[in-house]
Amino acid sequence: MPSVTTxxxxxxxxxxxxxxxxxxxxxxxxxxxxxxxxARSPGLRDDWAQAMPDSPPAAGARFTPVGLD
Incomplete structure (x- = not known):
C-alpha cells in the first residue's frame, strides 16, 4: 500500500x-x-483510495472559501 505522504x-x-x-x-x-x-496519473485514483480509504478523491467536490472571523 502506498504511503499517504507519497x-x-x-x-x-x-x-x-x-x-x-x-x-x-x-x-x-x-x-x-x-x-x-x-488523466495524467491514472494509477493515482487507486493509490489514493488505498492510502486514504476514508477520504476518496471526489471529482465532483467544490472548494468553498470560509471566513476566519
Whole structure:
C-alpha cells in the first residue's frame, strides 16, 4: 500500500503541472482539476483510495472559501 505522504505528494505535483500547463488565467474548477490529475496519473485514483480509504478523491467536490472571523 502506498504511503499517504507519497500519494499526496504525487497528487500535488500532478496538480501543479496541470495548473501550469492547462489552466486558463482565471483558474480551474476543483472537480475538473481532479479529473485532469487522474488523466495524467491514472494509477493515482487507486493509490489514493488505498492510502486514504476514508477520504476518496471526489471529482465532483467544490472548494468553498470560509471566513476566519
Amino acid at each position: 500519494v499526496v505528494a504525487q497528487a500535488l505535483h500532478t496538480a501543479a503541472t496541470v495548473l501550469r500547463e492547462d489552466a486558463p488565467q482565471d483558474g480551474m474548477a476543483f472537480g475538473e482539476l481532479w479529473e485532469r490529475v487522474f
